[in-house]
Amino acid sequence: MTKTDLNERAKAYFGRDLNNLLRQKIEVEGAWDYEVADMLHVKHHHVGLLRHRLGLDRTRGFPGRFDRKYGPGAVMRFKEIIENPEKNLTDAGDCFGFSREYARQVYRKLYGCAYGENHGKLKTLEKKRRTETKPPKKLSDVRDKMLDLGFQPKIENRKKAAMILVNGYRLELKCSKTCRAIGKNHYFCINQKGEFNKQDCDFFICLLKRDCHETHFIIPQTAMPKCSISLSPESDRARSKYSQFKEAWHLLQKKTTVPARHS
Helix, strand or coil, X not given: CCHHHHHHHHHHHHCCCHHHHHHHHHHHCCCCHHHHHHHHCCCHHHHHHHHHHHCXXXXXXXXXXXXXHHCCCHHHHHHHHHCCCCXXXXXXXXXXXXXXXXXXXXXXXXXXXXXXXXXXXXXHHHHHHHHHHCCCHHHHHHHHHHHHCCXXXXXXXXXXXXXXXXXXXXXXXXXXXXXXXXXXXXXXXXXXXXXXXXXXXXXEEEEEXXXXXXXXXXXEHHHCCCCEEXXXXXXXXXXXXXXXXXXXXXXXXXXXXXXXXXX
């Protein structure tokens, strides 16, 4: 049977020319060559030849074939499983009852690339997202301590750091684990350089950590030096001007407004 005869048959039975019919059945609906051949009452190798001449891509019709075999929405279910960074090819195969290797082939046909290439990127992006949304442990510990003290802090994430907001004040956390001993005291150096300008913050929480002991200094912006500051957990009011800020959480209480005097 000539192509002209097939074209006439396609128009008579399906209301469209042969090229459009093949494109619809093979690329959109995902029909196999033998299925199209049965529709047109020809041998399936004739359909294969026509498909090659027209440059039709059978892989485009794979989603339709997959849905027909595993039920409506099967492609969507497969993608939901495989796009979850916590899932893998084995999980997808177990859901549909096929092997991990076939799941790998399904992935390549649906996404046009190897599973390892794309899934690695997904895990990296998910890890980055979790890192950006989850406060660092030191920041989280300070937030929990403030909650225990009755404060309601909020964490505002910036590009490389985070600002703590509480009672209308803006706070930046600065930490130090390295200390040097001078006499009986241990001094920690806090560098003023950071993500924020000094004027951006109302207070600085300076966390000194040695072994399992933590000491907090709540220092107002006006008392913070320009470059660096040395703080000692053992300091008292007589030895250091910063000792007054040691565990001075009361400074973060709500701002009080002074009523205006009426003449």
